[in-house]
Amino acid sequence: MNKKHSKTRPLVSETDVLTTEHEAVTEARQELIDEIKETADKLSRDGATTGDLKILSRALRELRYAFKVFTPYRQHRKVTVFGSARTKDVEPDFVQAEEFGRQMAEEEWMVLTGAGGGIMEAAHRGCGRELAMGVNILLPFEQDANPIINNDPKLVHLKYFFTRKLIFVKEVHAVALFAGGFGTQDEAFETLTLVQTGKRDLMPIVLVDAPDGDYWKGWEEFIKSKLLDKNLISPEDMSLYYRTNDVEDAVEEILNFYSVYNSMRFIKDQLVLRLHVEPPAEFIEKLNDNFSDILLSGKIERVPTHRFEADDAHLADLPRLGFKFNRRFIGRLRQMVDFINEGLGPLIEDDE
Template identity: 50%
Template sequence: MATRYLTGVPELDDALTNYLEEHAPPQHANLIRDMVKTTLKLVSDQTGRGDLKIINSALKEMRYSFKVLRPYNRVRKVSIFGSARTSEESPEYRQALEFSREMAARGFMTLTGAGPGIMKAGNEGAGRDMSFGLNIKLPFEQTANSAIVDDPKLINFKYFFTRKLAFLKDSHAIVMFPGGYGTHDEAFEALTLVQTGKSHLVPIVFVHPPGSEFWSDWDAYIREHLLGRRLISPEDLSLYRITDDLHTACDEITHFYRRFHSMRYVRDELVVRLEAPLLPEELEELNDQFSDLVLSGRIEATDALPPEADDPPIAHLPRLKFRFGRHRYGRLREFVDVLNRLPLPEGCQMEVPEAGKGGLIPEEVDHQDPLAPIDNPSTGRPA
């Protein structure tokens, strides 16, 4: 076994080997070994108790949230953000409630922060069966709302960063209703992660009631002060939409998955899964319009590649592949928009999403066979 995965304690390595051979899938064994080795390094690093408590709590929160969400990984989900201070009599509350109700009717589960205001509206509209609550423990303002309290899909977090990971990892759409610092933080985090390719490409929609200029004013600021000073690129504006109509917001999300299904990286190629194959002339049109996205070669049609064998329910989907430079994600969103405007063959319907076993978050793609020999100790990762 590669030294990279050994703890340096023979008795422990033997016991760990025996346990993993009996209980762990072979493709996961080395990752688990690596986590154990990293944990034991905290001893030799003489890590302080305060830091240990942070690591311990974060790991527990991630493990538990992954466990709760895992049974629903074949159901699409939309994350709803907005103010905890929104009155239940306000037009924003009613709009969020009706939005989540309509998305549930379209088969999407709702994730909210489990608090009052917009969060309660999201859970109430979707109903308990179609809701998750990702609650944050605060000394004020944040107790689980009555629409999700005591539900087994309610998860309590100590840290914002683990909570944000749970939101972004499992969401197929992000929707922002009017809110304060927290909502804007979540909005910019989502935009940053998608813009940099640290998260998968999803529709991000900003919604306010008719007559409101809440997000329109925000958009004006983005265009004047960020785009105007060349702090972002014009194509980055393609990463989000603003609307005052809840049905338009719902259509924006479902239309995103009209021809496009999902994407992942396989080595140096981006693989785009499709709901239906493209005609030769449609593929040619994409090559003409988006040659600037391709590092070399062309956009090509393909079947599932061997590394995608870990997700059989979507193995039948047709694919496109090309060498993407892993930047200009706003331009990649424009590619998806053009793809989704192409005619859809009769009888085509939205397939189940990928399970996130590899490539859902691009940064976590395995670049080699997890069972293959690992680099030797002299060229391995630093301790």
């Protein structure tokens, strides 16, 4: 036996590690598929009604189809645009939405809408067909696909609102809302609720009024007087959205959110923030001084890439901060991300 060789030879090669991680991911996926099959078998044993089975079958088929369409674009930044299907192309809100779509396309973001007319068509006009995605709902009125996205392979047709609303929030990195009816209000409150309760990762939620409009200004006054002043929400919850009358301001809010911050992920009991720049030790001390109230225990500190992040391999080289988040003060977590972006932003500019 060559003892010298045995000393220098690594016990496990990098190829072996990658192979093992790939096998683990494959095994986990197969377990989930087996669980889906087992659930289907249980429906038979439960004697589920035909109506219930139709809902479950259609929902599963819709989501599988939608995930297939969106998978190739998962690493491409996307913004969902909500607003009325009834807005005319001469109205200020339409002009705002079209300009918003154009400016987001200039930043190479894709624009997802409900694929209908009004605000949805305006945003798609702005971004153009190449960067447009659509999730159309099958309704007996109002909701034919607009000519920008119609017959495009990036257009998904769905029967159920709940599957459609899942895609709107799950597959994007920001949400922009323009004036609209019941549906727009529903989407605004649902998005805020999902972020506030931690059911959806942090992302920018921007409310855009027309230049002289007060639609979202009036909405915000209601939020302050009927929710905040009555202690039905916390003051930091007001940080979860941003209101403006200026399209350029709205775009800047979205882009700034991802200037230093990249994404977040829970790994067991630890929340990991991925960043675009390595935070200096003195800055991490400031984070601990200012945001200790959101920690269950321990401190905010640098952490390495975890093996559980194997499915996010494209983010493996990003610096990371990890801490035990109490999972309750989401508004404060948003304030922490803003603090990171503002404090470390100059380091990004220096690199450029």
